[in-house]
Amino acid sequence: MTWVLDLFLLFFIAGTAIAALESKCLLTSAIILGAYSFMMCLVYAALGAVDVAFTEAAVGAGAGTVFFLSTILRIGRDTSQ
Amino acid sequence: MKKFAILVTVLVGAILVWGATDFPQWGDPNSPASTHVSDRYITEAYSASHVPNLVSAILADYRNFDTMFETTVVFTAGTAIFLILRLPLGPLARRRNSKHPQAERHPLPRDPILEMACRILFPPTHLFGLYVLTHGHYSPGGGFQAGVILGASFILLAIGFDLRAILARFPEGLFKPLAALGVLLYVGLGVLCLLLGGNFLDYEALRVLAPGISSAMIRSHGILIVECGVTLTVGSVIFGIYANLVSRGNHEGGL
Numbered sequence: 001m002t003w004v005l006d007l008f009l010l011f012f013i014a015g016t017a018i019a020a021l022e023s024k025c026l027l028t029s030a031i032i033l034g035a036y037s038f039m040m041c042l043v044y045a046a047l048g049a050v051d052v053a054f055t056e057a058a059v060g061a062g063a064g065t066v067f068f069l070s071t072i073l074r075i076g077r078d079t080s081q
Numbered sequence: 082m083k084k085f086a087i088l089v090t091v092l093v094g095a096i097l098v099w100g101a102t103d104f105p106q107w108g109d110p111n112s113p114a115s116t117h118v119s120d121r122y123i124t125e126a127y128s129a130s131h132v133p134n135l136v137s138a139i140l141a142d143y144r145n146f147d148t149m150f151e152t153t154v155v156f157t158a159g160t161a162i163f164l165i166l167r168l169p170l171g172p173l174a175r176r177r178n179s180k181h182p183q184a185e186r187h188p189l190p191r192d193p194i195l196e197m198a199c200r201i202l203f204p205p206t207h208l209f210g211l212y213v214l215t216h217g218h219y220s221p222g223g224g225f226q227a228g229v230i231l232g233a234s235f236i237l238l239a240i241g242f243d244l245r246a247i248l249a250r251f252p253e254g255l256f257k258p259l260a261a262l263g264v265l266l267y268v269g270l271g272v273l274c275l276l277l278g279g280n281f282l283d284y285e286a287l288r289v290l291a292p293g294i295s296s297a298m299i300r301s302h303g304i305l306i307v308e309c310g311v312t313l314t315v316g317s318v319i320f321g322i323y324a325n326l327v328s329r330g331n332h333e334g335g336l
Contacts, residue, residue, distance in 0.1 A: 051136040051221045051226075053221075054226050055229075058226050058230055063232065063233060066233070066236055066240075067323065067326060074326070074329060
């Protein structure tokens with residue numbers, strides 16, 4: 001039954017990656033990247049690498065998103081600028 | 082241009098997938114890694130260091146040199162970011178600050194609900210970071226994750242209140258030396274082992290200092306000291322990067 005979870009995660013990861021690229025608003029992209037990190041964290045956990053999953057959750061989804069947000073709130077969230 | 086970029090991306094991806102077919106099957110018991118290296122780690126790691134979490138034992142004992150330079154890389158990256166973003170102190174900085182008096186122009190509104198929520202969340206987050214650090218021998222976790230969680234707990238306070246309030250308690254003069262102290266603790270332990278007659282970062286040499294402890298237990302303690310160093314560096318660097326990013330380097334105002 002693992003392949004069902006893997007397939008779901010694959011579609012979700014590809015979907016969030018494309019959505020983050022195509023989004024016109026930087027703030028949206030940053031939040032979607034946070035979701036992408038959580039999905040990657042689930043992939044690592046499914047592979048049995050719990051330590052890596054923990055690091056991905058803390059660094060990728062936590063600290064990384066905060067850094068993106070703090071930068072975006074300083075430079076403006078519109079990509080056309 | 083966009084079509085060209087897509088073409089290049091697909092091509093590189095295809096080459097990577099093609100290259101991955103040469104890898105041994107996932108979890109193949111006959112692959113070189115499983116026949117030589119993993120066997121030794123799995124059978125000997127616990128008796129050698131009394132650390133049930135193999136990942137911690139490998140990260141901070143077998144592949145100690147690697148982790149030491151990872152810590153150094155984090156410290157160097159943090160220092161580079163401080164150098165680029167932080168405005169210089171002195172008369173020039175004061176003039177540049179007076180040109181952008183953002184903190185004075187936009188007084189931050191205080192939100193009592195947000196402040197109270199951060200106030201309640203801060204102690205458990207902090208405690209969880211320390212738990213991850215000290216319990217890294219037995220469960221997933223360790224220096225890097227603990228450092229990120231501790232740094233994030235300070236960031237939480239900086240978001241809920243403002244940057245100046247948290248910098249008054251955890252000032253720049255504290256977190257910059259702490260980042261360096263973490264690397265010093267790591268490398269210093271290695272040099273101490275060297276001075277006591279062992280190899281670099283060979284914890285067994287530390288038995289001279291604590292003769293009553295078995296060689297496996299001294300390895301376990303050595304791993305803990307090293308993880309503390311990693312935590313200090315990572316936590317300070319994470320908070321320092323946030324403080325510089327969010328304030329455009331002048332350490333005023335908040336998010």
